[in-house]
Each structure stands twice: as C-alpha cells, then as structure tokens.
Amino acid sequence: MLDIKKNQDGSKLELSLSGRLDTITAPQLEEEIKAEIDGITELVFDFTDLAYVSSAGLRVLLSAQKSMNEKGSMVVRNVSEEIQEIFDVTGFSDILTIE
Amino acid sequence: MNAVWENDTIRLTLEGRIDSGNSADVESEIIEAIGDRTPGSVALDAERLEYISSAGLRIILRLRKRYPSLKVMNLSAEVYEVFEMTGFTEMMEVSKAYRVVSIEGCEEIGRGANGSIYRIDKDNVVKVYNNPDALEDIQHEREVARLALILGIPTAISYDVVRVGDSYGSVFEMLNAESFSKILATEPDKFEWCVEEYVDMLKRIHDTAVPAGKLPDMRETVISWAEFMQDYLPEGPAKKLLAMVEAVPHDDHMIHGDYHTKNLELQDDEVLLIDMDTLAVGNPVFELGSMFNAYVGFSELDHEIIKKFQGFDFETASRFWRRTLECYLGTTDDDVIRSVEDKARIIGYTRLIRRSIRRGGLEDPARKAEIDHWTEELIELLGKTDTLLFERNSSGDKRRDELDIEAVEENLSEVIAFVDKKLEAVGCSMKSQMQIDLAVEEIFVNIAKYAYNPDKGRAIVRVEVSEEPIQVKITFIDHGKPYDPLAKDDPDISLSADDRPIGGLGIFMAKQSMDDISYEYKDGSNILTLTKNI
Numbered sequence: 002m003l004d005i006k007k008n009q010d011g012s013k014l015e016l017s018l019s020g021r022l023d024t025i026t027a028p029q030l031e032e033e034i035k036a037e038i039d040g041i042t043e044l045v046f047d048f049t050d051l052a053y054v055s056s057a058g059l060r061v062l063l064s065a066q067k068s069m070n071e072k073g074s075m076v077v078r079n080v081s082e083e084i085q086e087i088f089d090v091t092g093f094s095d096i097l098t099i100e
Numbered sequence: 101m102n103a104v105w106e107n108d109t110i111r112l113t114l115e116g117r118i119d120s121g122n123s124a125d126v127e128s129e130i131i132e133a134i135g136d137r138t139p140g141s142v143a144l145d146a147e148r149l150e151y152i153s154s155a156g157l158r159i160i161l162r163l164r165k166r167y168p169s170l171k172v173m174n175l176s177a178e179v180y181e182v183f184e185m186t187g188f189t190e191m192m193e194v195s196k197a198y199r200v201v202s203i204e205g206c207e208e209i210g211r212g213a214n215g216s217i218y219r220i221d222k223d224n225v226v227k228v229y230n231n232p233d234a235l236e237d238i239q240h241e242r243e244v245a246r247l248a249l250i251l252g253i254p255t256a257i258s259y260d261v262v263r264v265g266d267s268y269g270s271v272f273e274m275l276n277a278e279s280f281s282k283i284l285a286t287e288p289d290k291f292e293w294c295v296e297e298y299v300d301m302l303k304r305i306h307d308t309a310v311p312a313g314k315l316p317d318m319r320e321t322v323i324s325w326a327e328f329m330q331d332y333l334p335e336g337p338a339k340k341l342l343a344m345v346e347a348v349p350h351d352d353h354m355i356h357g358d359y360h361t362k363n364l365e366l367q368d369d370e371v372l373l374i375d376m377d378t379l380a381v382g383n384p385v386f387e388l389g390s391m392f393n394a395y396v397g398f399s400e401l402d403h404e405i406i407k408k409f410q411g412f413d414f415e416t417a418s419r420f421w422r423r424t425l426e427c428y429l430g431t432t433d434d435d436v437i438r439s440v441e442d443k444a445r446i447i448g449y450t451r452l453i454r455r456s457i458r459r460g461g462l463e464d465p466a467r468k469a470e471i472d473h474w475t476e477e478l479i480e481l482l483g484k485t486d487t488l489l490f491e492r493n494s495s496g497d498k499r500r501d502e503l504d505i506e507a508v509e510e511n512l513s514e515v516i517a518f519v520d521k522k523l524e525a526v527g528c529s530m531k532s533q534m535q536i537d538l539a540v541e542e543i544f545v546n547i548a549k550y551a552y553n554p555d556k557g558r559a560i561v562r563v564e565v566s567e568e569p570i571q572v573k574i575t576f577i578d579h580g581k582p583y584d585p586l587a588k589d590d591p592d593i594s595l596s597a598d599d600r601p602i603g604g605l606g607i608f609m610a611k612q613s614m615d616d617i618s619y620e621y622k623d624g625s626n627i628l629t630l631t632k633n634i
Contacts, residue, residue: 056606066597090612092593
C-alpha cells in the first residue's frame with residue numbers, strides 16, 4: 002500500500018508518500034511523476050510516513066533524480082533512520098539530496 | 101416490596117424505576133424488611149428493575165455499607181450497563197439475568213471433560229456445562245482463556261453466559277469454524293496437515309511459561325491419582341508409580357489437559373484452541389497421558405467408542421496419535437516413540453483405572469474386566485519403565501513453516517505478510533524485519549520475473565526460526581530455469597546519478613541486509629537461502 006499526496010505550487014511539486022514503496026507500488030509512483038513532472042523545476046519528496054523502500058523504489062527515485070538533474074533540483078525530506086540506512090548502503094546518500 | 105427469607109439470606113425484589121422520586125422510600129422499605137435481624141447475605145433481585153438513576157445507585161451504596169454482603173442479581177442488559185459504567189460491578193457482586201438458549205437439534209461440535217459444545221447458529225457456539233451449578237466453572241474458564249490469550253495461545257473467549265435447560269452455558273463467537281475431528285473424519289487427504297497444525301499448537305502450548313500461581317499444577321493432581329492407586333496395585337508397582345510421578349520436576353509451562361482434535365478448531369485460516377477449563381501447568385508427559393486416552397485408551401477395548409466421540413475410526417485415531425508423537429518428538433525412531441508412548445500409557449491407564457473405580461467400576465463385571473486389563477498393562481509398563489521424563493528432539497523445537505505459492509509479483513504482499521507474521525511471533529525488531537523484507541522481496545520478485553518466464557510456476561517460501569541466538573532462515577525453492585542470482589557482480593555504488601544504471605541493486609541490497617545468502621541448484625530446483633541473526 003502506498004498513498005501519494007500531491008501539492009503543487011507553480012513549478013514546485015511536493016509528493017508526500019505514506020506506506021510502502023516496493024515492487025507492487027513503485028509503478029504507481031513512477032506514473033505519478035511522469036504525469037506531473039512537465040514544467041517542474043523543484044521536486045520534493047516527503048518521507049515522514051514512508052515505512053519501507055525496496056530496490057524497485059530506489060529505481061524510481063534514481064530515474065527521477067536523473068530527470069531533475071537536467072532541469073532543476075530534487076530533495077528528499079524527513080527520512081527515517083531505517084530508510085537512511087538503505088540509502089547509505091546503496092550509495093544513494095551521495096546521489097540524493099537528503100534534508 | 102417482596103422480601104423472602106431463606107435461612108439467614110434475604111432476597112428482595114426491585115421493580116420498575118428507582119430514581120430521586122422514590123429512592124428514599126425504596127431504601128427505607130429494604131431496611132424495614134430486614135428489620136432487626138442480621139442477614140448472612142442480602143440479595144437484591146433486579147429482574148423487573150427497568151431503570152436506576154444515580155440517586156438509586158446511592159442508596160445501593162449506603163445499603164452495602166450497612167450490609168456488606170449485599171449483591172444485585174438478574175439485571176437486564178441495560179441496567180447492568182449502568183452498574184458497569186459506574187464501576188459498581190468491580191465493587192460488589194452484580195450479575196446479569198441470563199438469556200435462555202435451546203440446544204435442541206443443534207450440532208455437537210466439541211466435547212470436553214466438563215461440558216459439550218454446540219453450534220447454536222452460524223456465528224455462535226455454546227458450551228453447556230455438565231455441572232448444573234456451573235457459574236464458578238464458567239468464571240474459571242473465562243479467566244484461564246483470557247490468560248492463555250494474553251500468553252499468546254489463540255483461543256475463543258466467551259462473551260455471554262446463558263441458561264440452557266437446568267444448566268448454564270457460555271457463548272462464544274465462532275464463525276464457520278470446523279473441528280479437527282470433523283476435518284479428519286471427512287477429508288482424509290488433510291491428515292498430514294492436521295497432524296502438523298495439531299503438533300504446532302501442542303508445542304506452542306508446552307513452550308508457554310505461565311506466571312506462578314495462575315494455573316493449577318498437574319503434577320499435584322497426578323500425585324493424587326498415584327496415591328489413590330496405592331490400594332489397588334500390588335505394593336511394588338504401586339510404590340514405583342508414586343515415586344516416578346513424584347520424581348517429575350515442577351514445570352511452569354502450560355498444558356491443555358484435554359488436548360484432542362475436538363478441541364482444536366479451524367476458523368477461516370486460523371487454528372483456535374477451545375475448551376480451556378482444564379488448563380494447567382506441568383510436565384508434557386501429563387498431557388501425553390490424556391492424549392493417549394483420547395485416541396487409544398478410552399476405546400482400546402471397544403473401537404466403536406472413538407467413532408461416536410470423534411467421528412473417525414480407531415485406525416485413524418491410532419495413526420494420528422503415532423504421527424503426533426513422531427512430529428512432536430522430532431523423530432521417527434521406533435524405540436524412542438515406543439518408550440515415550442509407554443510413559444504416556446502409564447499416566448493414561450492410571451487415570452482410567454482411578455476414574456472407573458470411583459464410578460463404581462469394580463461392582464460391574466464388564467467394567468471390572470476393563471479395570472483388570474488396564475491394571476495388567478500398567479503393571480507390565482511399570483516393570484519396564486524407570487522414568488516418566490523424556491526429551492523432545494531440539495530440531496523438533498524449531499518453529500518452521502512454509503508457503504507454497506504461485507510465483508507472480510502480485511503475490512509479493514502475501515509472501516511478505518507470511519514472513520512478517522513469523523517474525524512478529526519471535527519479537528523481531530522493526531529494523532531487522534524491514535531488512536528481511538527487503539531481501540525476501542528481491543528474491544521472490546526475481547523468481548516471479550525470471551524463473552519460469554514466459555510460463556508460470558510455483559515457489560516455496562520456508563521460514564525457520566531457531567532460538568538462542570534467534571536466527572531466521574528463509575529458503576526459496578522454485579523448479580524453474582537454473583539461475584544463480586548471486587553470481588552477478590555487485591553494482592558500483594560510487595557512481596554519480598547520471599552514470600548509474602537504473603536497477604541492479606536488488607540482490608546487492610539483499611546481500612547487505614542478511615548475514616548470509618547461499619544458492620544451490622539441486623534435483624531440478626533453485627534453492628536460495630537467506631540467514632539472519634536477529
């Protein structure tokens with residue numbers, strides 16, 4: 002189960018995720034980003050209520066980061082200790098901007 | 101007001117409404133009815149009480165001060181709620197009026213030492229107690245069921261007490277449940293599954309430590325049986341029996357006391373233990389003794405008995421008992437099984453003999469013959485057995501379970517839920533659970549994507565937990581194309597976002613989050629094993 006809340010303010014888009022970002026739910030996030038990303042220069046993820054990220058989730062984050070590198074910035078906020086560890090182990094801490 | 105004295109007990113009938121308008125009158129009427137006598141107890145019969153206000157409750161409080169033995173009985177559900185909300189039910193004896201339930205034409209689905217269980221409708225069953233004055237038994241059973249539930253044993257707790265004919269019953273919610281006896285009788289191909297679930301629950305009961313003083317000690321009960329037998333066995337065997345029972349050390353682990361397949365229910369996918377009134381603590385040999393009786397002892401001389409009681413035949417019962425011992429003990433070694441069975445038979449026959457003698461069996465020739473047979477067996481067993489203690493093979497202690505499921509991505513949630521349930525049962529931390537979930541997801545999704553592509557096939561997910569230190573071992577087995585996911589090189593995690601390929605991280609993450617991952621291809625199966633200490 003993944004719940005995505007969107008909040009768009011001009012060219013800034015904030016996506017608040019709650020639940021699990023895994024093989025089953027990652028395509029849902031991918032589509033959401035694809036549909037909304039045109040004209041966005043600032044993409045923010047809020048992970049306050051996100052409990053779990055698997056490699057399928059990382060794939061979507063990496064591809065979002067690649068897109069945003071071409072046209073603006075991407076930030077991930079409020080990352081739990083457990084998810085931070087996943088980012089550390091996979092080198093994502095160095096790729097993503099985590100606040 | 102109607103007031104009736106019975107010896108030194110006075111019963112006063114409350115009627116209609118008690119509120120600020122009449123509470124003072126009610127109070128003085130009660131005091132007047134009791135007069136100068138000192139009642140042993142005062143019972144207020146509230147069957148026809150429709151309403152009580154706080155003014156009414158206040159007079160009950162005052163009366164209770166004056167007559168400490170005051171109790172209120174036969175309250176309607178509505179008025180009872182007022183007493184419950186205000187805390188009166190905690191303070192004094194307050195009892196509800198009992199709903200009347202008929203069991204005529206209802207199916208008997210269970211039977212225990214102290215009562216029988218009937219299904220009264222689709223969602224409810226009632227346990228009717230043999231003892232007509234069963235309110236204390238009901239209270240006891242409710243307390244022990246609650247205790248068992250808190251200690252992690254899945255059971256049903258009754259939510260209502262009812263009148264059934266001249267006796268009492270407790271009502272349980274039990275949706276579409278089926279007893280294991282019925283499954284064994286009607287679905288013979290589920291025999292092995294029944295044994296596994298039955299033994300799992302048995303181990304779970306025997307592995308549950310109970311706080312001191314909460315349950316009766318079965319050792320004391322069995323000592324009293326052995327003492328009884330002193331007058332009915334030759335001196336040598338009699339003394340040996342008592343000495344062997346006394347040599348069984350105190351054990352604070354739970355035993356059910358009447359563990360047979362009518363007391364295990366399948367409700368949806370959940371296995372529930374019922375009929376908890378015999379719950380005790382003690383050495384498992386005492387449990388095996390009553391189990392031997394349930395499957396073999398009671399019906400050894402008349403095979404029709406088991407058919408009537410359990411619905412399956414004596415051959416099935418004996419086979420079930422034997423397989424249960426094998427699984428419970430974790431061995432198929434015939435000598436080991438027989439030696440443990442002998443210990444169970446000693447307890448079982450002792451109980452049967454005592455029971456029959458106490459019910460006048462010695463005066464009835466047919467039953468005397470049974471007693472003689474059991475006694476002969478018992479003496480022979482006592483001759484070749486020196487201890488009632490036995491060991492369960494430690495590999496039998498592992499909590500093991502497996503899921504056989506179609507390997508498709510859509511089933512991931514089910515696989516994760518299955519694994520998490522096992523992990524939660526052993527108190528795994530959230531962090532370890534997430535790390536294990538990660539690895540399980542990667543491996544299962546890998547199988548779903550590649551093993552049978554473009555066809556479909558199944559995967560087995562097996563979870564084993566061993567204790568001290570707690571180690572979780574998860575094995576994935578599929579019969580797809582040989583493929584070692586561990587053979588791939590680890591990704592370079594130092595590359596920048598733009599240089600990194602999308603994907604390829606899954607197996608790497610699984611490796612990072614587990615203590616060990618191994619792969620082998622054997623007999624046409626891919627076998628991948630994850631191990632983690634938690």
